[in-house]
Amino acid sequence: MILITGATGNFGSKAIQHLLNKGVAAKDIAALVRDGEDAQPLKDKGIQVRMGDYADVESMRKAFAGVDKLLLISSSDRGPVENRTKHHINAITAAKDANVQHIAYTSFVRKPGYEASAIADFENSHVASEKFLKESGIKYTILQNGIYQEMILAFIGEKVAETGTILFPAAGGKASWVLREELAEAAVNVLTTEGHENRTYNLTHNASVGFEEIANYISEAVGQEIKYLSPKVEEFKAILEKAGVPELYIGMFVMWGTAVAEGMMDLEDTTLESLLGRKPTTVQQFIEQVYKTVSVENIH
Structure with a gap:
């Protein structure tokens, strides 16, 4: 079972479509959503819709039951950046409790000197989230998009x-x-092929x-x-x-x-091209x- 968080968002919905395109059965795909009203199109496709919120560990613990692989799409919270970090830690904690075997996490491209850049706070949230994921003991793939x-x-x-x-x-x-569409496709390729455990990719x-x-x-x-x-x-x-x-x-x-x-x-990097099997x-x-x-x- 593969679960996609943020499943009704732009990235999550594209990832689910790529899973279906690759022949993954709808019954083997789960979608985490906060609002069930937005999830009817997913239900119509036969995908398991599970309710959960990044701010609520218990809701995610229940939602992640029976999940083998998780695509953890980073939080889009517009409040203080600390909110995002907490959301990611909550999701990873819930995944560990639910015995999820592998997490692919959508992080962000990072270069030396980021600490003094305009996006330092944004980057620090991802750094802290990546560190927590690596120390969780769960197999991971970090997608630095x-x-x-x-x-x-x-x-x-x-x-x-x-x-x-x-x-x-x-x-x-x-x-x-x-292109966001191609990042979602690459994430799905990571989740559906072997050899990506405990790797960090610049996409x-x-x-x-x-x-x-x-x-x-x-x-x-x-x-x-x-x-x-x-x-x-x-x-x-x-x-x-x-x-x-x-x-x-x-x-x-x-x-x-x-x-x-x-x-x-x-x-500049060619990893995305390798994962897609074509030029982006x-x-x-x-x-x-x-x-x-x-x-x-x-x-x-």
Whole structure:
């Protein structure tokens, strides 16, 4: 039995579909969800839906009964970063109590110097979670995932074609952007094949890309020039505040933009390609796919 946490989320739902695509029987897949109302499509496929919450060890202990392998998708809690660490420790504790044999954990790409970077707190949560998992005695695979290509769309905004400009404080930094769909597929390949126990994998792209290149790709896709401007952080904050962007999102954009500028996600690696058995989708292919059916007039 393989259980996927966060099963109705973007990553979890994709992982379940990849399990089914690989021929894993629905009866051998379990899904951990907090809200049963969202889980009906999973039930319709014959997947076992189990209720549980990262904040409630006992609920997960019950949900993990009879599970051999667990895909522990990292918490998306938007509160203090300590919440995420506690959520992961709770899940690992419950898994050990339920005698789960193998946990694959979705961590994040990490480079030397992260302790002084804009994403230090975020990284420290994963470091603490990885340490707890390794010391639990459960067989593990740590998936240090790269930043999602889908995040590019959040960073550049929805009005790129209107304004002709990408405004983001990433300077000349690059990142090894990866498609979430392919990270989910790689996680499933780890869970369904042998030889991955007690391993840590860097699942990043084999080519890093910066926002100058992203601007060029969008220019080609929409048929007009798109420029990239990297303002100073305080100027960027002021622009977003004036536009009425919520403070939570301003903080998030500044954190990730600064981290890209610092090179914290620029780590080229071929492990993802090996696990997929093919070259991963490039940023240029992703951009083309996003914009290919959208005319300039329809981009809002």
